[in-house]
Amino acid sequence: MADDSDEEQVGEEQLKEEEALPQKPKKIFINHIDSYHGKNIARIFARAKPGATSEAVEEEEALEEEQAEEKQKKLYDEHPIEDGWKVSGTIKNSQGYKRPPFIHEIIQYKDRNQLVDSLKEMSVIIYDITQDPEQV
DSSP: OHHHHHHHHHHHHHHHHHHHSOOOOOEEEESOTTSHHHHHHHHHHHTSOTTOOHHHHHHHHHHHHHTHHHHHHHHTOOSOOTTSOEEEEOOSOOTTOOOOTTOOEEOOOSSHHHHHHHHTTOSEEEOOOSSOGGGO
16 A cells, blocks of 8 residues: 555656656647648647647636637737747748748758758648648
8 A cells, every 4th residue: 555655656756857857849840831721720839838638728718718809819819829839831932921920930941851851850740732732
């Protein structure tokens, strides 16, 4: 019986140590962040916390329902949250493109190897190949 409580204490200590460690920012790559889909997916991820559970999201949504007007403002907020995803991506048409505040980095590359090196740094990669078959 004493062994169970010792194991629980060790488990709790490990969790506290893991929480105390500085977390490496979660990076996400989205191709064509200047497209309609890319921009909106990027905005959503920039406003989301990595590792958030659906329960946390549901609780947050319940609170936001009470403040529907503020929810609308948050949905279209152009600024990322402090501990949210760091969104990077490529753009299809650079002419006249202005980087929105929720985009951490625009990846420019001359060849595929350069792009692959950038992709290796990402935690998540989202590639929309429906609009541009050349992306495959």
